[in-house]
Structures are given as C-alpha cells and as structure tokens.
Amino acid sequence: MFFDSFWGMFSSDLAMDLGTANTIVIKKGHGIVLREPSVVAVHAETKQVLAVGGEAKKMLGRTPGNIVATRPLRDGVIANFEVCEAMIRYFIQKAHNRRSMVRPRIVIGVPSGITxxxxxxxxDAALSAGAREVFLIEEPMAAAIGVGLPIAEASGNMILDIGGGTTEVAVISLSGIVxxxxxxxxGDEMDEAISSFIKRKYNLLIGERTAEEIKMTIGSAFALEKPQTMEIKxxxxxxxxxxxxxINDAEIRExxxxxxxxxxxxVRIALERTPPELASDIVDKGIVLAGGGSLLQGLDLLLREETGLPIIVAEDALSAVAIGAGKALEDMSLLRKVSI
Ligand SMILES: Nc1ncnc2c1ncn2[C@@H]1O[C@H](COP(=O)(O)OP(=O)(O)OP(=O)(O)O)[C@@H](O)[C@H]1O
Ligand SMILES: [Mg+2]
Structure with a gap:
C-alpha cells in the first residue's frame, strides 16, 4: 500500500495499444504522448537494444549483419518476449520523459482471440518492463469505447478492427462481447500479397516497407474513380x-x-452468427471500422456492397483502441467492467 502510493507519486498511469504494427501510449490526463512503430533494432551478438520505434523502423531491411531490426509482435501477440519487454520498457520511460524510476499502472489492449x-x-512483459499493475482489455472493446459506441446499452454494436497482424470483428452489447x-x-498480409504479386508478375523483389508504401498509396479494395500509378524500385x-x-491500382487490387x-x-460469418435482435440493431446502425487497415481505399465501399449495411470508418481509425483504453484508464468503474 505504502509502495503503491510511493510509486504513484512518480508515475503516471498509462494506456497502451501494443499493436503488431504501431504502439500508441496515452498518459492519464495528457492524452496521446507517443505513437511509434512496434519495431526494435538489436545487436545480433550482444542483444543490446540499439533503437526502438521510428528510428528502428527505418532500419528494417537495411541493417548490416550485426544489427537486426525486428518486430516483437506477430499476428497481434508477442513473438519475441525479451525484445518486447525491452520495447515496453522504452515506451514507458519515454512517456515519462525518459525517467527510469517509474512504476505506472498500465491498461493494455490485447486481441480478443488471445490464449x-x-x-x-x-x-509478464509489462510487469518486468516496470509496470506495477496491468489491466488487459480486449481490443474490439477498447476500439468500440474509443469511437464512442454506446457499449453499455442493450443494443448491438458491431466493430471491425483491421490492424497490422489481426482483423477482429466483434458484437458488443451491455458492456460485454457477445x-x-x-x-x-x-495489413501485414496485404503487404506480403503485394510483394509476392510483384515478384510473380515482374520478377522484382521489393522490401517490406516498399510493399506497405504501395498499399498506402495506390492500394484499394474497390475500383477507384481515377486510376492511379506509382513508380517502384x-x-x-x-x-x-x-x-x-x-504499376497501377488495378494490379494492386488484384x-x-x-x-x-x-x-x-x-464480417459475413460474424453477421450470420449474431443473435437476431442484435443483428437488427446492426442493420440500423451499421458496422464501424477501426485500425489502420480500414484506411485501405474503397474497403468501406466494398463492405457496403457485400453486406448492404451502412459502413462507417472511425474518425481516428489508427488511434481507436488506444483512445478506448485511455477512457477506461480515466474511469475505474468502466475499467472494472471491461478488463479481463
Ligand atoms: N492509408 C492506409 N491504407 C492502407 N493501410 C494502411 C493505411 N494506413 C495504415 N495502414 C496499415 O494499417 C496497419 C497498422 O494498423 P494499426 O496501427 O491499427 O495496427 P496494429 O494495432 O499495430 O496491429 P494489430 O491490431 O493487428 O496488433 C499497417 O499494416 C499499415 O500498413
Ligand atoms: Mg490494433
């Protein structure tokens, strides 16, 4: 108890969207304080962490033999424990202006399908990285809170979160995931699909970052109004x-x-499995899209055509999970209700 208030004096509670592609950190009372790629560069032999976040991402695919730039999360879950812990530690300290004596409480978003x-x-990674208490919240729930859906009402809300590693769809009612x-x-699979397409069609090998750039520039899910082209190396x-x-947009769509x-x-399977009362709510309210993957051009149009439902892309799709986790951090009774 004494230590709790002791550490509490020096630490601000944090909410963290520990994503496969990006990590966003919210500091209680300050809003978003950090937004960086979930990438870490380590020395191959000494395992020393050389760079984290944006700096490390620039090194992806460009490192000399003794440096490896890795992504500690794959498919939404931890793939490399030590590196992930180092990354969380770095982000905790950065959120506290690089002070190292901090032991915050942290709310972390995790995929709903997680074991x-x-x-x-x-x-464990967050605790050994310096957190004194960890609350886990399912990402679709956090995203729904983040975009302001009325999750506590007895009414169905459908959220689709397309991230880097996972796509999650959830129906939420009465503060629970139904x-x-x-x-x-x-997003990662989209990048890989682009790489292998270019390799197959043109015998051209492109890097992970180039593939992502192509997707974000001319990638689409639905025919564009104006055709687009892009020069790639x-x-x-x-x-x-x-x-x-x-290359052109039609090729990338393929x-x-x-x-x-x-x-x-x-999405189709989720709609089939949703209890009828909640499904009828969703027919009225539509599906809310969050996560960076939902920014793929024309994905909303395609989903509208395929489901016949209203499709709404969240205003700040990339931050929805973090904002929701941050709201839970500010509201203890909400946090108790939705943390797992
Ligand atoms: N404009 C865009 N068009 C298409 N894809 C985009 C766009 N902007 C970002 N992305 C993609 O969104 C993904 C990252 O989204 P987000 O930050 O929501 O993922 P994450 O939360 O880190 O991953 P996860 O939730 O799976 O752990 C990346 O694959 C990125 O390439
Ligand atoms: Mg995410």
Whole structure:
C-alpha cells in the first residue's frame, strides 16, 4: 500500500495499444504522448537494444549483419518476449520523459482471440518492463469505447478492427462481447500479397516497407474513380540489379484480392452468427471500422456492397483502441467492467 502510493507519486498511469504494427501510449490526463512503430533494432551478438520505434523502423531491411531490426509482435501477440519487454520498457520511460524510476499502472489492449498463455506473456512483459499493475482489455472493446459506441446499452454494436497482424470483428452489447472472431489476416498480409504479386508478375523483389508504401498509396479494395500509378524500385531477380517500374491500382487490387476477401468473409460469418435482435440493431446502425487497415481505399465501399449495411470508418481509425483504453484508464468503474 505504502509502495503503491510511493510509486504513484512518480508515475503516471498509462494506456497502451501494443499493436503488431504501431504502439500508441496515452498518459492519464495528457492524452496521446507517443505513437511509434512496434519495431526494435538489436545487436545480433550482444542483444543490446540499439533503437526502438521510428528510428528502428527505418532500419528494417537495411541493417548490416550485426544489427537486426525486428518486430516483437506477430499476428497481434508477442513473438519475441525479451525484445518486447525491452520495447515496453522504452515506451514507458519515454512517456515519462525518459525517467527510469517509474512504476505506472498500465491498461493494455490485447486481441480478443488471445490464449491464456499469450495473455500471461503480455502481462509478464509489462510487469518486468516496470509496470506495477496491468489491466488487459480486449481490443474490439477498447476500439468500440474509443469511437464512442454506446457499449453499455442493450443494443448491438458491431466493430471491425483491421490492424497490422489481426482483423477482429466483434458484437458488443451491455458492456460485454457477445460475439467475436479474429483472423490473422490484416495489413501485414496485404503487404506480403503485394510483394509476392510483384515478384510473380515482374520478377522484382521489393522490401517490406516498399510493399506497405504501395498499399498506402495506390492500394484499394474497390475500383477507384481515377486510376492511379506509382513508380517502384526493387531488385530484378533475373538480372540481379536494381530496377524501377510503374504499376497501377488495378494490379494492386488484384494482388490484394485474397486478404480482402478473407476480411469480407470474416464480417459475413460474424453477421450470420449474431443473435437476431442484435443483428437488427446492426442493420440500423451499421458496422464501424477501426485500425489502420480500414484506411485501405474503397474497403468501406466494398463492405457496403457485400453486406448492404451502412459502413462507417472511425474518425481516428489508427488511434481507436488506444483512445478506448485511455477512457477506461480515466474511469475505474468502466475499467472494472471491461478488463479481463
Ligand atoms: N492509408 C492506409 N491504407 C492502407 N493501410 C494502411 C493505411 N494506413 C495504415 N495502414 C496499415 O494499417 C496497419 C497498422 O494498423 P494499426 O496501427 O491499427 O495496427 P496494429 O494495432 O499495430 O496491429 P494489430 O491490431 O493487428 O496488433 C499497417 O499494416 C499499415 O500498413
Ligand atoms: Mg490494433
């Protein structure tokens, strides 16, 4: 008790969306204080952490032999415990202006499909990174709170969160998740689909970051009003030398067809499994989209066409989970109700 208030004096409670692609940290009373890619660069032999976040992301695919830039989370869960712990520690300290003597309470968003073992890993990583207490909140619930859905009412709300590693769809009513489904197909899979398409069609090898850039620039799920092209660079697999070529949006739409179809199918299954009363609420209110993947051009139009329902992309889709976790941090009774 004494130590709790002791540490409480030096630490601000945090809410963290520990995403596969991006980590966002909210500090109680301050709003979003940090938004960085979930990437860590470590020395291959000494395992020393060399850079975290934006700085480390720039190194992805560009590191010399003795440095490895890795993403400690894959498919929404921890893939490399030590590196993830180091990353959380870095973010906790950065949120506290690099002071190291801090022991905050932290609310962390986790995918709804996560196993007990995976949950424990997140909790343990945060505790050994310096948290004094950890609350876990399911990401779709956090996203729903974040976008301001009336989760406490006896009425169905459907949220679709498309991140880097996972796509999660959930139906929420009376502060609980009535139905949820998670698939490990999201932004990363889209990037991979683009890479393999370009390799197959043009014998051109492109990096992870280039693939993401293509997706964000001319990627789409539905025919665009104005065709778009983009110049890309990679390594020609036949000649073995760097090469530039121009690709268009139709090709990238073709490349993205499979992951996009999986996402549509996930929504369709969720709608089929939703209890009828709640389904009729969703017919009126539609589906709210969150997560960076929901920013893919035309995805809302495609989902509207495929489901016949209103589709609303959240205003700040990338921050929805963090904002929701932050609201729970500010409201203890809400946190008690929704933490797992
Ligand atoms: N404009 C855009 N168009 C398409 N995709 C985008 C756009 N902006 C961001 N993304 C993608 O969104 C993904 C990141 O979204 P987000 O930050 O919500 O994921 P995350 O929370 O880190 O991952 P997860 O929830 O799966 O753990 C990346 O794959 C990124 O490429
Ligand atoms: Mg996310």
């Amino acid at each position: 007990q073992v995976e949950k424990r890993a997140v909790r 139905y949820s489904r998670s698939v490990r197909v999201a 990679g390594r020609d697999l036949m000649a073995g030398i760097p090469k530039t070529l121009v 490349a993205l067809a499979e992951p996009v179809a999986t996402i549509v199918e996930t």
